[in-house]
Amino acid sequence: MPDSTCFWINGRLLPEREAVIPVTDHGLLYGDGVFEGIRFYHRTPFRLSAHLQRLADSCKAIRLALPYTRTQLTEAVDEIITIFPEEDGYLRLMVTRGSGPMGLNPAGCKQANVILIATRLEMVHPELRNEGIRLIIASTRRLPADGLDPRIKSLNYLNHILARMEATQAGVEEAVLLNGQGRVAEGSAENIFIVQGGHLATPRPADGALAGITRGLILELAAKLNIPAREVPLTPYDLYTADECFMSGTGAELIPVREVDGRPLRHCPGPVFSTLASAFRKQVAEECKTRACKPREGEPKESEPKESLS
Ligand SMILES: Cc1ncc(COP(=O)(O)O)c(C=O)c1O
Numbered sequence: 150m151p152d153s154t155c156f157w158i159n160g161r162l163l164p165e166r167e168a169v170i171p172v173t174d175h176g177l178l179y180g181d182g183v184f185e186g187i188r189f190y191h192r193t194p195f196r197l198s199a200h201l202q203r204l205a206d207s208c209k210a211i212r213l214a215l216p217y218t219r220t221q222l223t224e225a226v227d228e229i230i231t232i233f234p235e236e237d238g239y240l241r242l243m244v245t246r247g248s249g250p251m252g253l254n255p256a257g258c259k260q261a262n263v264i265l266i267a268t269r270l271e272m273v274h275p276e277l278r279n280e281g282i283r284l285i286i287a288s289t290r291r292l293p294a295d296g297l298d299p300r301i302k303s304l305n306y307l308n309h310i311l312a313r314m315e316a317t318q319a320g321v322e323e324a325v326l327l328n329g330q331g332r333v334a335e336g337s338a339e340n341i342f343i344v345q346g347g348h349l350a351t352p353r354p355a356d357g358a359l360a361g362i363t364r365g366l367i368l369e370l371a372a373k374l375n376i377p378a379r380e381v382p383l384t385p386y387d388l389y390t391a392d393e394c395f396m397s398g399t400g401a402e403l404i405p406v407r408e409v410d411g412r413p414l415r416h417c418p419g420p421v422f423s424t425l426a427s428a429f430r431k432q433v434a435e436e437c438k439t440r441a442c443k444p445r446e447g448e449p450k451e452s453e454p455k456e457s458l459s
Contacts, residue, residue: 153233153234153235153238153268153269154266154267154268154269155229155232155233155266155267155268156168156264156265156266157225157228157229157264157265157266158170158262158263158264158265159216159262159263159264160217160225160263162228162229162232168264168266170245170248170262170264171248173248173249173250173251174245174246174247174248174262175245175246175247175248175249175255175258176243176245176246176247176262176304177245178251179246179253180303180304180305180307181211181213181245181246181255181258181304182213182243182244182245182246182261182303182304183204183207183208183211183213183243183244183301183302183303183304184204184241184242184243184244184302184303184304185200185201185203185204185240185241185242185302186239186240186241186242186398186399186400187200187226187239187240187241187242187399188237188238188239188240188270188399188400188402189226189230189237189238189239189240189267189437190236190237190433190434190437191236191237191437191438192230192231192233192236193230193436193437193438194226194230194240195399195433195436195437196362196366196436197223197226198219199362199365200242200362201219201222201223203300203302203360203362204222204242204244204302205219206300207300207301207302207303208244210298210300210301211301211303213244213246213255213261214261215244215261215263216260216261216263217263222242222263225263225265226240226242226265229265229267230267233267235269238267238268238269238270239267239268239269239270239399239400240265240266240267241264241265241266241268242263242264242265243262243263243264243265243304244261244262244263244264245261245262245264245304246258246261247259247260247261247262248260248262270400272398272400272401272402272404273322273401273404277322277404278404278405279418280407280417281404281405281406281407281408281414281417281418282321282322282323282396282404282405282406282407283321283322283323283406283407283408283409284316284321284322284323284324284325284336284388284394284406284408284409284410285315285316285319285321285324285325285409285410286324286325286327286385286388286409286410287311287312287315287316287324287325287326287327287337288315289308289311289312289315289324289326290308290326290327290328290329290334291308291326291327291328291329291334291335291357292308292357293328293329293357294328294354294355294357299334299335299354299357299358299359299360300354300359300360302359306337306338308326309326309337309338310337312324312325312326312337313337313338316337321408323336323337323339323396324336324337325341325385325388325409326357327357327385328356328357331384331385332352332356332357332382332383332384333352333356333382333383333384333385333387333388334352334356334357334358335352335357335358335359335361336396336398336401338398338400338401339361339396339397339398339400339401339404340352340358340359340361340363340364340396340397340398341358341383341388341394341395341396341397342364342367342394342395342396342397343383343387343388343391343392343393343394344391344392344393344394344419344421344422345387345390345391345392346392347376347377347421348376348377348378348379349367349371349376349377349378349379349421350378350379350380350381350383350387351364351367351368351378351379351380351381351383352380352381352382352383353380353381353382356382356383361397361398361399362399363397363398363399363401363402363403363429364397366429366432367397367403367425367429368380370425370428370429370432371425373428374424374425374428376421376424376425385409385410388409388410389409389410389412391414391415392414392415392416392419392421393405393406393414393415393416393417393418393419393420393421393422394406394409394414394417395418395422395425402429403422403425403426403429405417405418405419405422405426
């Protein structure tokens with residue numbers, strides 16, 4: 150872990166060597182737990198309430214009692230952002246089933262573990278943000294929605310990891326997972342959008358897409374900018390023949406795609422992508438211009454001017 154990484158577990162900030170949970174935690178034994186990935190800019194978590202809502206919904210869906218209130222989690226986020234040595238970073242918030250006897254039955258797990266990590270994150274090389282990434286369609290499929298609802302952000306990413314390994318093996322940056330019916334679901338850790346004839350389209354959660362918070366924001370911004378947008382089933386053919394394609398996610402932010410399965414796309418970065426990417430930056434700057442938590446010692450106070458993100 151980079152030196153700057155900070156850890157909070159079950160209410161306490163801890164140095165890395167003490168940031169441990171028991172190996173009998175069902176999060177490790179069975180991937181039994183849920184998580185969120187949250188970015189902060191200017192020491193302000195972006196869309197925190199949407200992330201906390203999704204976390205609460207994921208917990209509810211898997212009948213996992215979240216031992217902290219939304220206010221307590223917000224305070225924990227503020228606490229870790231305050232001690233983090235940089236203004237911008239990434240938070241990983243995890244809730245595991247907790248320690249219990251061997252066996253799938255979680256009844257013996259009496260207390261969930263809540264873990265918060267603040268770190269630096271660079272998902273893609275900055276050059277690729279301009280040039281665009283290459284995708285393959287992975288042979289590994291997204292789990293069916295009636296097997297595990299894609300809206301649950303669970304700790305089990307094994308098929309996404311296998312898909313990402315296929316991308317690496319093929320010498321490209323990212324993989325697209327299809328659902329069992331051969332429809333496009335999403336990337337290994339991002340949602341996917343295409344533009345065709347000026348219209349934006351993205352798969353529905355029912356097709357296997359996580360209800361991404363960045364995805365939601367893109368749809369909001371498209372509505373504001375009068376860009377027609379639809380949540381519709383898409384096939385690999387739709388990706389191959391799109392005018393533009395891009396990925397969205399908290400870690401990835403917005404990344405243009407230049408090639409799918411060896412077929413170059415018409416525009417990369419395309420005009421619709423560029424419009425949305427700049428609106429996204431503006432939105433982040435607007436929502437994160439004030440600090441949600443107190444400044445670190447020696448830092449300018451709230452009223453003093455700060456750099457703009459855009
Ligand atoms: C499988 C998957 N899809 C999509 C996303 C993007 O979601 P969000 O924009 O909420 O980060 C993520 C990111 O965590 C993800 O892991």
